[in-house]
Amino acid sequence: MSLSLKWSVQRITTKFEFKIARSAESYYDVVILELSEGEFTGFGEAAPSKRYEKGPEAILELLSANKNQILEISVEDAEYRQEQLEHMFPQSYSLQAALDTAFWDLYGQRQGKPLWKIFGATQNLVTSSYTIGISDLSVIPAKIKEAIDYPILKIKLGTDYDHDIMRAIRAETDKVLRVDVNEGWKTLDDAKRGAEWLAEENVEFLEQPMPSNQLDDIAQLREFSPLPLVADENSVRPQDIPGLVGAYDGINIKLMKCGGLTNAKEMVDLAHKHEFDIMLGCMVETSIGISAMSQLGSYARWLDLDGNVLLAKDPYRGVGNQAGEICLLDKPGLGIEIT
Ligand SMILES: [Mg+2]
Incomplete structure (x- = not known):
């Protein structure tokens, strides 16, 4: 069965302004992925940190430009998948995380087992x-x-x-x-x-x-x-x-x-x-x-x-x-x- 991928940006708001030594924010835009195969949907989230990478707009561009390649990534072989993700998105750790999470979630559903x-x-x-x-x-x-x-x-x-x-x-x-x-x-x-x-x-x-x-x-x-x-x-x-x-x-x-x-x-x-x-x-x-x-x-x-x-x-x-x-x-x- 073939895979399909949807994404959306969600604005999440904190109860209090969230301030640390280098930044202060009261909301964050995260990118949510839904990777589907038949009855199963694997979820993933990219919450990019300004300390390490560019924001959600860059992630959306990367997703649009690479959608077909993403759908060819292995669901079964996590180590090879990580290599592929690092090669495709070397500057975006949160996008790697979102995709890796969605693939793991889907894999767990295929196996009928919780990931832990x-x-x-x-x-x-x-x-x-x-x-x-x-x-x-x-x-x-x-x-x-x-x-x-x-x-x-x-x-x-x-x-x-x-x-x-x-x-x-x-x-x-x-x-x-x-x-x-x-x-x-x-x-x-x-x-x-x-x-x-x-x-x-x-x-x-x-x-x-x-x-x-x-x-x-x-x-x-x-x-x-x-x-x-x-x-x-x-x-x-x-x-x-x-x-x-x-x-x-x-x-x-x-x-x-x-x-x-x-x-x-x-x-x-x-x-x-x-x-x-x-x-x-x-x-x-x-x-x-x-x-x-x-x-x-x-x-x-x-x-x-x-x-x-x-x-x-x-x-x-x-x-x-x-x-x-x-x-x-x-x-x-x-x-x-x-x-
Ligand atoms: Mg810390």
């Missing part, structure tokens, strides 16, 4: 964190209230008022916090002071404290830091991982950076080989992207899969997220429904 089973994973997932983006201090109490059901918060820092942010958060809650600096601390001295300070604030780890091109500084910081360091902007694709030994304790894997589930699973295997702790993360995404990444969830020590619950309205239903508890479905493929 196909990947050798289990349904035992740790609790996901909920992200508190950067904001004016006056908004922080409302954000902490919005997150009241979530036991673990991930705080975005990397501003010139980090201490004020932490003070405002700690005035509201004594929950476990994880801190993501998004490359925001530029000198080793600042980063050392930050790590020492946050270790006193019941913080579990420090994510990407310094710019990715300052890996030597980060390795020096790790010698000193009382908190574990987790790579995000430094941990983009599988080939990045061996070079992070000595600089980090863990790596954050995201579909939109690495190009899909095939590469994400390779990164999981490489992380095991090099003894890194694994975090699975996301961009602001719908339940399609989140459900896809969750399939590998049991491999992770930390989950940060909250992109869909940051949305005012999610156009899809998948794994769900009740107070940080993500529930993998026992349905073929990803089990996505349109809401």
Whole structure:
């Protein structure tokens, strides 16, 4: 039976403006794919990050120009498919991810099995964190209230008022916090002071404290830091991982950076080989992207899969997220429904 492919752009709006050290947005345009074969439809999502690639218009152009070739891609052979995708779309990781996800979803439906089973994973997932983006201090109490059901918060820092942010958060809650600096601390001295300070604030780890091109500084910081360091902007694709030994304790894997589930699973295997702790993360995404990444969830020590619950309205239903508890479905493929 032959394949057909449809795509659409969906504007997804966040409950609060989503601000990190380098950007601030209150909505995102994502590209949704529907890859159909008879009664089955595989879903995929591209949520391009400006840090790594061009926006959704570029993805639409690539889809239009390559539609026939896409429909010839292998449903069965994921490794060969990844090679094909990287060759066709070398600059667009989120499009690779969307296509790889749609093909995996279709494959799972053909097999009549959920993807987590196909990947050798289990349904035992740790609790996901909920992200508190950067904001004016006056908004922080409302954000902490919005997150009241979530036991673990991930705080975005990397501003010139980090201490004020932490003070405002700690005035509201004594929950476990994880801190993501998004490359925001530029000198080793600042980063050392930050790590020492946050270790006193019941913080579990420090994510990407310094710019990715300052890996030597980060390795020096790790010698000193009382908190574990987790790579995000430094941990983009599988080939990045061996070079992070000595600089980090863990790596954050995201579909939109690495190009899909095939590469994400390779990164999981490489992380095991090099003894890194694994975090699975996301961009602001719908339940399609989140459900896809969750399939590998049991491999992770930390989950940060909250992109869909940051949305005012999610156009899809998948794994769900009740107070940080993500529930993998026992349905073929990803089990996505349109809401
Ligand atoms: Mg991060």
